Amino acid sequence: MAVEPLLATRAQRAFILTISIQAIVVLAMVGITFGKVRGEVDFSQARYRVRIRILAFPTGVKLLRRLKNQTLSCYLALFALAEIFELFMAFDALRLRNIIQLVGILAFHLALMVFAALQVHQTRIALVMSEVCINALDTSTCGGNGSLWQRIEPFLVVAPCIIAAAWLFMLFWIKRLYAEFGWAIFHVVGANPKMKTMYQYYQIMICLLKFDFFCFTGVTMQLLIVVLTRDTAEFGVTVAAIPVVLVLLVLCGIAVQREIKTIMSISLVLMLAAESYLYKLVRFYQPSSRDEYETTRATLTVFTIVAFLLLLATFVVGIRCFSDFDRGLLNSKIRSVSTRPKYSKASTSEMSEPKQGYQGVPIGPRMSIE
Secondary structure, eight states, X not given: OOOOOTTOSHXXXXXXXXHHHHHHHHHHHHHHHHHHHHHHOOTTSOOOOOOTTTSOTXXXXXXXXXXXXXXXXXXXXXXXXXXXXXXXXXXXXXXHTOHHHHHHHHHHHHHHHHHHHHHHHHHHHHHOOGGGOOSTTOTTTOOSTTOHHHHHHHHHHHHHHHHHHHHHHHHHHHHHHHHHSTTHHHXXXXXXXXXXXXXXXXXXXXXXXXXXXXXXXXXHHXXXXXXXXXXXXXXXXXXXXXXXXHHHHHHHHHHHHHTOHHHHHHHHHHHHHHGGGGGHHHHHHOTTTGGGGTTTHHHHHHHHHHHHHHHHHHHXXXXXXXXXXXXXXXXXXXXXXXXXXXXXXXXXXXXXXXXXXXXXXXXXXXXXXX
């Protein structure tokens, strides 16, 4: 049984189409919201009174204006990144015939729905501040009838609803794809159950590394856009960490594929050390710094915890993959699953008829069992 080329089946095309339409609609909703806020709120004027017990004047006014301006910018940037990342992961999973990665996309889509729901609450915190409402005409900071918040709220609510509906369609098509790709691992590693298990852990490891990249990028983006100021040491350290982490993830992927023990060992040690980044959660809620994270505390908390759990899972699976090195799986890892011989009637007839002059069991050309 041959596997169809990429996007050659109805299930593959429908799966990609579902993600694409969902991404367009959601980004349109977020873009409209951002445009309405940018068009009405004058961030250049320090006209908001801030609670003195929380923020000291004039630092409080400056911080408040910056947070209101940048929260929606960060929201739009994160959604754009998430949608592009999900679409890339979908194409990659179909190209590799990777069921595990498709299941990971389902989990990622659920997380995206939670993030969209959280943003409704966080946008209200950033935009609606009853304590600074000067009069009924101040529609940029009040949440009553005719206010800016009331006009943009429907667009924010639509986003998680669209994502939830798309998830149901994706679940249906992934069931079809599971049947379509069911023989992929058999094609790569054969019928040996131990080899199949080792290859599945390898697939899980590669998939986790991809999601680690997104979580790290999401946390870093929120810190750089909304929270950190450029004249602080923390800003410089965060920027410097970006290439280091990206190189770490890429090298770890190469090491687990090529079974390079030295690089894999270094990667595992660095993963364990990176778990200390969880201390950031303390800063989100400390009295001395909690106000800096007011408009992004919910999503930063979720992103940080998910990143911690993903990195921990990557470390555990990485240990398992490391133990499988030099056990005969290297060729299967390097061989591309998406590169398959073409199926033709000629090859089928050749397979059934022995060649003249050949003594022994007839051998036909290799064919894909997928």
